[in-house]
Amino acid sequence: MPRFPVLGILGGGQLGRMTALAAIRMGVHVRTLAPQHEGPVAGLGETFVGDWTDPRVLAEFARGCDVVTVESEWAPAERCASVLEGSTRLFPTPESLMLVRDKGLQKRTLAGAGLPVPPFACCRTPDEAIDAARSFGFPVVLKRYRGSYDGYGNATARTDADVHAAWTDLADVDGLLVEAWVPFEQELSVLVARRPGGGAVTYPVAYTEQRDHRCHAVVVPAAVAASVADAASKLALQAAEAFGIVGMLGVELFLEPGGRVTVNELAPRPHNTGHYSIEGSHTSQFENHVRAVLDWPLGDPSLRDRCAVMVNVLGHRSGDTRVDAMAEALAIPGVAVHVYGKETVRPRRKMGHVTVTGSDPAEARSRAERAAELLIL
Amino acid sequence: MPRFPVLGILGGGQLGRMTALAAIRMGVHVRTLAPQHEGPVAGLGETFVGDWTDPRVLAEFARGCDVVTVESEWAPAERCASVLEGSTRLFPTPESLMLVRDKGLQKRTLAGAGLPVPPFACCRTPDEAIDAARSFGFPVVLKRYRGSYDGYGNATARTDADVHAAWTDLADVDGLLVEAWVPFEQELSVLVARRPGGGAVTYPVAYTEQRDHRCHAVVVPAAVAASVADAASKLALQAAEAFGIVGMLGVELFLEPGGRVTVNELAPRPHNTGHYSIEGSHTSQFENHVRAVLDWPLGDPSLRDRCAVMVNVLGHRSGDTRVDAMAEALAIPGVAVHVYGKETVRPRRKMGHVTVTGSDPAEARSRAERAAELLIL
Numbered sequence: 001m002p003r004f005p006v007l008g009i010l011g012g013g014q015l016g017r018m019t020a021l022a023a024i025r026m027g028v029h030v031r032t033l034a035p036q037h038e039g040p041v042a043g044l045g046e047t048f049v050g051d052w053t054d055p056r057v058l059a060e061f062a063r064g065c066d067v068v069t070v071e072s073e074w075a076p077a078e079r080c081a082s083v084l085e086g087s088t089r090l091f092p093t094p095e096s097l098m099l100v101r102d103k104g105l106q107k108r109t110l111a112g113a114g115l116p117v118p119p120f121a122c123c124r125t126p127d128e129a130i131d132a133a134r135s136f137g138f139p140v141v142l143k144r145y146r147g148s149y150d151g152y153g154n155a156t157a158r159t160d161a162d163v164h165a166a167w168t169d170l171a172d173v174d175g176l177l178v179e180a181w182v183p184f185e186q187e188l189s190v191l192v193a194r195r196p197g198g199g200a201v202t203y204p205v206a207y208t209e210q211r212d213h214r215c216h217a218v219v220v221p222a223a224v225a226a227s228v229a230d231a232a233s234k235l236a237l238q239a240a241e242a243f244g245i246v247g248m249l250g251v252e253l254f255l256e257p258g259g260r261v262t263v264n265e266l267a268p269r270p271h272n273t274g275h276y277s278i279e280g281s282h283t284s285q286f287e288n289h290v291r292a293v294l295d296w297p298l299g300d301p302s303l304r305d306r307c308a309v310m311v312n313v314l315g316h317r318s319g320d321t322r323v324d325a326m327a328e329a330l331a332i333p334g335v336a337v338h339v340y341g342k343e344t345v346r347p348r349r350k351m352g353h354v355t356v357t358g359s360d361p362a363e364a365r366s367r368a369e370r371a372a373e374l375l376i377l
Numbered sequence: 378m379p380r381f382p383v384l385g386i387l388g389g390g391q392l393g394r395m396t397a398l399a400a401i402r403m404g405v406h407v408r409t410l411a412p413q414h415e416g417p418v419a420g421l422g423e424t425f426v427g428d429w430t431d432p433r434v435l436a437e438f439a440r441g442c443d444v445v446t447v448e449s450e451w452a453p454a455e456r457c458a459s460v461l462e463g464s465t466r467l468f469p470t471p472e473s474l475m476l477v478r479d480k481g482l483q484k485r486t487l488a489g490a491g492l493p494v495p496p497f498a499c500c501r502t503p504d505e506a507i508d509a510a511r512s513f514g515f516p517v518v519l520k521r522y523r524g525s526y527d528g529y530g531n532a533t534a535r536t537d538a539d540v541h542a543a544w545t546d547l548a549d550v551d552g553l554l555v556e557a558w559v560p561f562e563q564e565l566s567v568l569v570a571r572r573p574g575g576g577a578v579t580y581p582v583a584y585t586e587q588r589d590h591r592c593h594a595v596v597v598p599a600a601v602a603a604s605v606a607d608a609a610s611k612l613a614l615q616a617a618e619a620f621g622i623v624g625m626l627g628v629e630l631f632l633e634p635g636g637r638v639t640v641n642e643l644a645p646r647p648h649n650t651g652h653y654s655i656e657g658s659h660t661s662q663f664e665n666h667v668r669a670v671l672d673w674p675l676g677d678p679s680l681r682d683r684c685a686v687m688v689n690v691l692g693h694r695s696g697d698t699r700v701d702a703m704a705e706a707l708a709i710p711g712v713a714v715h716v717y718g719k720e721t722v723r724p725r726r727k728m729g730h731v732t733v734t735g736s737d738p739a740e741a742r743s744r745a746e747r748a749a750e751l752l753i754l
Contacts, residue, residue, distance in 0.1 A: 003699050004718065021398060027700055027716025027729065030420065043407065043422040282711060297708040304681055322380050323404055331674040334659060339404025341381065352404065 004029045005294055006064055010052060010080060011071030012041040014340040014350060015270050018278070019071060020044040022286035028294070033061040040340045052076055059083040067091060069247055069293045073100050073268050074147070091196065091246035091293040092268045099243050100268050102145045104177045113242035115235055116262045118254065119180040126167040129178045130160050136180035142166040143177045151213025156181065182262065184254035188222050189273035190236035192249045193288035196295050201288065202237055203281065203301040205229045208252070208273045214348060215272045217369070218310040219361050220280060220303060224255060231261045239266060248289040250274060272312070272350070277301070279336045279355045280308025305357040309364040311372040313352040315345035325374040334358065335371040351377045381406045382671055383441055387429060387457060388448030389418040391717040391727060392647050395655065396448060397421040399663035405671070410438040417717045429453055436460040444468060446624055446670045450477050450645050451524070468573065468623035468670040469645045476620050477645050479522045480554045490619035492612055493639045495631065496557040503544040506555045507537050513557035519543040520554045528590025533558065559639065561631040565599050566650035567613035569626045570665035573672050578665065579614055580658065580678040582606045585629070585650045591725060592649045594746070595687040596738050597657060597680060601632060608638045616643060625666040627651060649689070649727070654678070656713045656732045657685025682734040686741040688749040690716075692726035702751040711735065712748040728754045 005028045009016045012034025020030040020041055030045030032038065038047040050057040058080045062068050068090045070077050078094035099109050104122040111117050121132035122145075133140040142163065144153035155166035170176055187210060191203040207222035208215055222229065236251040243249070243266065250271025252264040274285035283291075283299025291298055321343055329337055339352040354371045358364040382405045386393045389411025397407040397418060407422030409415065415424040427434040435457045439445050445467045447454050455471035476486050481499040488494050498509035499522075510517040519540065521530035532543035547553055564587060568580040584599035585592055599606065613628040620626070620643065627648025629641040651662035660668075660676025668675055698720055706714055716729040731748040735741040 003697070004716070005700070005703075021402065024420070024718070025398065025716075026703070026714055027718050029718075044401070045420040291707060294703075296704045299707070300711060320380070323382070326382075326403070326671075327673045330668060330676070334677060337403055339381070339402075341401075341404050341406075 005066045006031060007290060007294065008033065008062055008065035008068035009041070009071055010068065010075035010077065012036075012038045012047070013071055014040045015071035016041045017044060017340060018275070018286045018338075019069075019270060019289055022284060023290045026287070026290065028290060031061065031065060033057070039342055042341065053079060055079065055083050059085070062088055067293045069289070070097070071269055073097050093244065093246065096243050096245055096268055100266050103143050103148065103265075104145050106266060107177065109242060110239065110263050110266075113238065115238055115242065116260065118182045118262050118264075121178045122175065123178050124175040126164050126171075129163050129167060129176060132178040133157060133160075133163055136178075139181040141179045141181055142170060143179065144170050144172060145174060145177055146172070154213070182254045182256060182264075184256055186222065186224070186255040187264070188224070188232050188253040188255055188261070189218070189271065190232050190251045190253065191271060191274045191277070191285055191301070192236050192240040192245070192251065193285070193292045193298050193301065194240045194245050194247070194249065195292050195298060196246050198241070199298065200237060200240055201298045201301045202233045203274060203277065203285065204303055205232045206273050206276070212348070214314065215312055217312070217365065218273045218276055219365060220276055220308045223361070225259065228255060228259055228261060235261060235263055239263060243268065247292045248274070248285050275338070275353050276308040276310035276355050278338070280304060280310075280357050303357075306359040307361045307364055308355060308357045309361060309368045310353055310355045311365070311368040312350055313339075313354065313372045313375045313377065315347055315349035315351050316376050318346050319344065321345045321351065321377055323375070323377065329354070329371040329374040332367050332371045334364075335367060337371065337375065339375075345377045382443045383408060384667060384671065385410065385439055385442035385445035386418075386448055387445065387452035387454065389413075389415045389424070390448055391417045392448035393418045394421060394717060395652070395663045395715075396446075396647060396666055399661060400667045403664070403667065405667060408438065408442060410434070416719055419718065430456060432456065432460050436462070439465055444670045446666070447474070448646055450474050470621065470623065473621050473623070473645055477643050480520050480525065480642075481522050483643060484554065484556075486619060487616065487640050487643075490615065492615055492619065493637065495559045495639050495641075498555045499552065500555050501552040503541050503548075506540050506544060506553060509555040510534060510537075510540055513555075516558040518556045518558055519547060520556065521547050521549060522551060522554055523549070531590070559631045559633060559641075561633055563599065563601070563632040564641070565601070565609050565630040565632055565638070566595070566648065567609050567628045567630065568648060568651045568654070568662055568678070569613050569617040569622070569628065570662070570669045570675050570678065571617045571622050571624070571626065572669050572675060573623050575618070576675065577614060577617055578675045578678045579610045580651060580654065580662065581680055582609045583650050583653070589725070591691065592689055594689070594742065595650045595653055596742060597653055597685045600738070602636065605632060605636055605638060612638060612640055616640060620645065624669045625651070625662050652715070652730050653685040653687035653732050655715070657681060657687075657734050683736040684738045684741055685732060685734045686738060686745045687730055687732045688742070688745040689727055690729040690731065690749045690752045690754065692722040692724055692728050693753050695723050696721065698722045698728065698754055700752070700754065706731070706748040706751040709744050709748045711741075712744060714748065714752065716752075722754045
């Protein structure tokens, strides 16, 4: 029998899709498991669709894989780990994922490892939250420990009454995380790829621009002082070590007034702020994720051009997907268009992205923005 | 229903695989048809396996495709064309393919369009071949009109007796093509992408090195005088126009002593000498093939770095494929490894390739050669 490495991916979204494309290029057999229709991974490798909390489904999926990885920190990695047979490994480990998934535990782990984080408190009651808010100063951000992302499960409170309202809306049995609101100058991101033995590479510091709590655009390298870039890179690498990450880690950071860099959140997987790396870097985050989990030498994360800009293509309506304006978008010089193959569109849903590399970030961004607007699905 | 473009590819080899990967990235649905096991396109889009000379198989395959293309000039395009329904188009057209497939007709079409070709004669008898050989001067190359490639179906004759022997071995009912042996200084290649309306882009001139009649290495740009590069590019574009090509055309050229450039052979599809373009060019030959046949604006064919080097990974034994040395190959900085997923290996079979981009062609080549040697399958 021919022997190609077999990589299992828990998840069927665009991160799985782009990871699969990178793996296939290197002759890696890809298998995905998603709870619903396979979506963006349809037609890529072997697609399993089934109840991924069912040990029998997981065991069948994982059988014969060299490595199983996840495209989301919410994938049931710990259930999968408990049914692995033979030499099949799972990266990132369930232990790493547990530390990241719970936002309170994540913050405590970061702080415990000596990483600078904005003031936070894990609160069990509205009164504790109000105490924390008063001690940090309003406004504060309240977050669910689990399942909050891209603005979902979060609320900003400016008054005691806001805290009470947020508590009613969001609080779980173990309460909420309360964070000081950070008057950041910029949001930054650093991607780290890390192998099982601890060898790691760090991507250049990225400037990330959010709109309505979603990543809108990423510009690499971020226009920050060398000392800031240096601090950001070091923090990201320390975070990867503190959480024992294997694979990609996206580290979201705040650049605070005065040049202080603090850690906002971690994502233990390829990250939206690293999509530019497919064209922009010598080795993309997706290829390095595959290389890392298979324990292969990591590739060069440096930029191929002076800069790279990525703009997300988000949905603006609900219905069946239509890609009407490819010709118009591709008529803009130098745009690389990625369409994720999602069959239905919803407002704010991530449908694709556009990358432009070049020498002038403003000019590259203008082209990427125009193409992304044309492609709005 | 969601509406993504549907691209059908007749063929299931590595050219189909790399075309499919480029198409999928842009949200194009890919469907392939191959006569045997799907091989390198296994797990990429919808794979049809069946008798591709059967009109019913072809009709089922083509139904719902926006465009059908080929990964080989030998795919039964004309049979497919005759069963197309609705608005489905087929590029390159069967007419273009017919002109290319028959090596005699190809040479006559080139010469008829005023393109410089080495002396040739379409011979019906051994005596005609010997007359041609004496008029050109020995040695000459005898080629079957159809089905000759990579040294198969060809013979070099140095004497009348060689001509007779080659005739016995190779001649078809319509005889053989006899070509003057060209004492070339270099073999060059130029890739052209051309849209239905005639818009076209031309890739930089590539130096191609054959070993044992197979492409071994490609270095881009070729180290030739600007006048030579200019002549080669113009010839390639003229050839694409003369044959009415839609999609990619690979134009193999001879650089003869004194700086004359002549056309050797055409391949109306993505070409082995353009594999470097995946990492080396702003837009790869595979993406531009997809864009061309879908009549989308073509992407920038220029190099992203000063140079790109591609080395083929050929089989050296017979048996099941093993990919043992990925870690060793990937430890060499800057190598991009492509493994085609073929389940069995044979001596000289194309199993993958390695690309290195950089500023120094000799240094890039040395890294690519080392990686390719490690990967020998």
